[in-house]
Amino acid sequence: MALAQNISTVDDGLKSELGKKGIVVTTLNELYNWGRRSSIWPMQFGLACCAIEMIATACARYDIARFGAELFRASPRQSDLMIVAGTVTKKMAPNVVRLYNQMAEPKYVITMGACAIAGGPFIDGVNVLRGIDRYIPVDVHLPGCPPRPEALLYGLMELQKKIDGQTIETTEWYQKGLKREFPIPEYGPKGLIPKFNPEIWNPREEDHRRERYGQPILIGKKTKAPNLDAPPAAPRPVPAPAATAPTSPAAS
Amino acid sequence: MKIEEFKTLLELKLPGIAFKQVRDSLLVENPSDLPKVAFFLKNSDLEIDYLSSVTGSDYLDYLESVYHLYSTTKKTGLITLRVRVKRDAPNVPSLVPIYRSAEFQEREAYDMYGIIYEGHPDLRRLFMWEGFEGFPMRKDYIQEDSEWLEPEDLEWLEKHQVPVTEEMKERAKTPRIIKKDAGE
Ligand code: SF4
Numbered sequence A: 001m002a003l004a005q006n007i008s009t010v011d012d013g014l015k016s017e018l019g020k021k022g023i024v025v026t027t028l029n030e031l032y033n034w035g036r037r038s039s040i041w042p043m044q045f046g047l048a049c050c051a052i053e054m055i056a057t058a059c060a061r062y063d064i065a066r067f068g069a070e071l072f073r074a075s076p077r078q079s080d081l082m083i084v085a086g087t088v089t090k091k092m093a094p095n096v097v098r099l100y101n102q103m104a105e106p107k108y109v110i111t112m113g114a115c116a117i118a119g120g121p122f123i124d125g126v127n128v129l130r131g132i133d134r135y136i137p138v139d140v141h142l143p144g145c146p147p148r149p150e151a152l153l154y155g156l157m158e159l160q161k162k163i164d165g166q167t168i169e170t171t172e173w174y175q176k177g178l179k180r181e182f183p184i185p186e187y188g189p190k191g192l193i194p195k196f197n198p199e200i201w202n203p204r205e206e207d208h209r210r211e212r213y214g215q216p217i218l219i220g221k222k223t224k225a226p227n228l229d230a231p232p233a234a235p236r237p238v239p240a241p242a243a244t245a246p247t248s249p250a251a252s
Numbered sequence B: 001m002k003i004e005e006f007k008t009l010l011e012l013k014l015p016g017i018a019f020k021q022v023r024d025s026l027l028v029e030n031p032s033d034l035p036k037v038a039f040f041l042k043n044s045d046l047e048i049d050y051l052s053s054v055t056g057s058d059y060l061d062y063l064e065s066v067y068h069l070y071s072t073t074k075k076t077g078l079i080t081l082r083v084r085v086k087r088d089a090p091n092v093p094s095l096v097p098i099y100r101s102a103e104f105q106e107r108e109a110y111d112m113y114g115i116i117y118e119g120h121p122d123l124r125r126l127f128m129w130e131g132f133e134g135f136p137m138r139k140d141y142i143q144e145d146s147e148w149l150e151p152e153d154l155e156w157l158e159k160h161q162v163p164v165t166e167e168m169k170e171r172a173k174t175p176r177i178i179k180k181d182a183g184e
Helices: A012-020 A028-037 A049-058 A093-102 A113-118 A149-164 A208-213 B003-013 B031-043 B102-113 B151-159 B166-173
Strands: A081-085 A108-112 A140-142 B019-022 B025-028 B050-058 B063-071 B076-085 B091-093 B116-118
Touching: A028 A149, A049 A081, A049 A108, A049 A113, A049 A149, A081 A093, A081 A113, A108 A113, A108 A149, A113 A140, A140 A149, B003 B019, B003 B025, B003 B031, B025 B031, B031 B063, B031 B076, B031 B091, B050 B076, B050 B102, B076 B091, B102 B116, B151 B166
Parallel strands: A081 A108, A108 A140, B025 B076, B091 B116
Antiparallel strands: B019 B025, B050 B063, B063 B076
């Protein structure tokens, strides 16, 4: 979605002039968005190491309260923002989708870290979901492993920009027939069923990973095993430093 | 204690049980002897009272279950025991009656390698869910292709009224490409 800035019909110069005299000119939209943007309540849950960084962001040093998002709610019914902080395993994914469904509108999602975006370092794992955007729509992707707290704050600011761009007349959650509940995947014999929700996510046209490694991943490389009964291989000799000609200017 | 000395000691104390030294660990040749060995280790004056981990591993010709033991009272350890079992009959007696800490570890090894610990009170999957098929850490496990919808996925999507394009349906019909030589 393109970010349309909240454009007021009142001239900015005039507005600040009036502001100095103690008169506030605003639009309902601006007020509405200001209120929403300044008190985004995230949901209190973390899935892996990125959660530690999220906790650091909430603590005194980085202080997410400066952006109004300090109230981590333990219930999806009371939260506006879901920060998916960490590795989403296939066992956890249905619960994340369920929590998303339970959140009240308007709701936003930030994926924090490489794992939540695409599986991260564990992308080859049988148990790891390759990105939560396979099942729920995501507003802000935050790359990093883990993203630093500043990055999370930046992501939050990007989300605030997005909120600022929404207007009461066109927002989805006042429209009729809004469907923002997504079917919850099920556990299957090999992984989740379905593997992704094509309404939301589709595989890339060009998949360089797949071309390089094939599918299933690395099967040729893995079918070797060490022979324990043989004596352990001698450690590789450390190459002796190459004899270099003296390079001091005196030698030349 | 050196592993050679340890082996001699065990052979003296437990006649009839064959041991073999594999690098710096002891292989118990017959898996059914394992509880006897463990019972001896725990209750003799060696006082090996702590089983720190149970691991499975796959050596293609056989599966292995590896035990790491310490003594917390005598501050001795590490003692490593191994047992080898066939891939198609991977039965190992459970150590839960002797070391309670084996319970979760054996469940994990069962979950990942399919080693069946006989006598375990509650041998269920630990990390994967009930209904998962296969043992994902075995070297011949073939992982699903997560970019490829399969017929059961389409069925599910239809049931939940998610629109699926014709192209995707066509793709689901064709078998997956399996590159056997990948990574060689
Ligand atoms: S992205 Fe890195 S830090 Fe974040 S959950 Fe994954 S592995 Fe941990």
